[in-house]
Amino acid sequence: KLVSYAQGFMLLRDAAKEYSWKLNYGEIALMWRGGCIIRSVFLGKIKEAYDANAELSNLLLDPFFLERVSDSVAAWRRTAVRALSQALPIPALASALTWYDGLRVARGPANLLQAQRDYFGAHTY
Numbered sequence: 001k002l003v004s005y006a007q008g009f010m011l012l013r014d015a016a017k018e019y020s021w022k023l024n025y026g027e028i029a030l031m032w033r034g035g036c037i038i039r040s041v042f043l044g045k046i047k048e049a050y051d052a053n054a055e056l057s058n059l060l061l062d063p064f065f066l067e068r069v070s071d072s073v074a075a076w077r078r079t080a081v082r083a084l085s086q087a088l089p090i091p092a093l094a095s096a097l098t099w100y101d102g103l104r105v106a107r108g109p110a111n112l113l114q115a116q117r118d119y120f121g122a123h124t125y
Contacts, residue, residue: 002069003096005046006059013057026050060103069100 009025016023026047033043049062059065080097083090 001040002042002060002065003100005040005042006065007099009046009059010057024050025054025056058103060100073097073100 012023012025012028015021026049029043029046029050033040045064046059049059049064050056053062056062060069076093076097080090080094084094
């Protein structure tokens with residue numbers, strides 16, 4: 001769930017930049033809590049995170065959310081491995097985990113893809 005919020009707020013930030021919107025991310029979180037099906041306890045914590053740092057580039061960089069994800073990632077990974085070993089489809093859970101893993105590595109799949117392009121297609125930059 002936390003990764004979904006982080007991704008959603010990153011999309012809002014990108015759209016705000018693209019369209020020159022001035023968004024108050026903390027207020028958006030409270031608005032969702034007030035009348036939407038999203039009514040999560042984390043929405044108040046999202047407001048606190050953006051109140052503490054209005055320029056927060058990723059919600060998972062806030063200490064509260066960083067700690068929650070860090071405390072849960074081992075169990076999250078075990079759950080994904082167990083489900084996949086039983087051939088159970090978990091597309092959202094697995095893609096959220098790999099997205100999170102991609103945030104944590106300096107040299108990830110994008111670097112590998114670029115290296116392959118450079119080697120096989122001579123697309124150097």
